[in-house]
Amino acid sequence: MKNKEWKMKNVNDIFFNKKLALIHYSLFISLLFLSSCKIYSFTGTTLSKDLKTITIQNFVMNTAGGPANLTLTFTEKLKEYYQRNTSLKLKPNDADLLLEGAITGYELTPVSATSGDKAALNRLTIRVEVRFFNAKNEDENFEKEFSFYQDFPQEQTLAQVEGSLVPKIIDQLVLNIFNDTAAQW
Structure with a gap:
């Protein structure tokens, strides 16, 4: 046994x-x-190890409309996202990476018409022009427009939904910019 x-x-x-x-x-x-191949991290960044600092200039408003604090909110969300998801230190100028730009569009457009020639949905779109400079690798520099939108029912006014839609749009714009600059998806 x-x-x-x-x-x-x-x-x-x-x-x-x-x-x-x-x-x-x-x-x-x-x-x-x-x-x-590249340097990957668990946050999805492919930043080179020799990149230590980033400057994010205050974005300016180059369009009419939108909340008065839109540019400040956008710039702060962008800074916060980079600080949270990279080891880069924010620097007021002369950094390894530079992000700057402007909000170029804040548009409300009707979409999905009904039989009575009324819009069933309205769309809020925010457009941002971004210039990205990498002092260590100029091949990665670019100037590009990013845009994102959210739809809402025509029964609601922009004033009723703006407070909930704008943060969602900004969050997605920040993510898209981050992906093109730090993650390079």
Whole structure:
């Protein structure tokens, strides 16, 4: 009986060791893929290790309409996102990376017409022109327009929904800008 128990224990040890070896092998292969080509992090950034600082200039308003604090809110959300998701330090000027730009559109347009020539939905769109400069790699510099929108029912006025829609739009714009500058998706 003892011999049978010993054989069973030995078989379980071998199975456990094979399973452990397979897990180690899988982790090794995963790390190998992550370390090839570019520098990846768990926040999704591909920033070079020699990039230490970023300057985010206050965005300006180049359009009519929108809340009075739109540019300030947008700029602060952008700064906060970079601080939270990278190791870059904010610097007032002469940084490794520079982001600047303007809000160029704050538009309300009707979409999805009904039979009575009334809009079933209205769309709030915010457009932002962004200039990105990388002092360490000028090939990554760009000037690009980003835009995002949210729809809302025509029964509601812009004043009723602006407080909830604008933060959602800003959050998505910040994410899109971050992806194009720090994550380069």
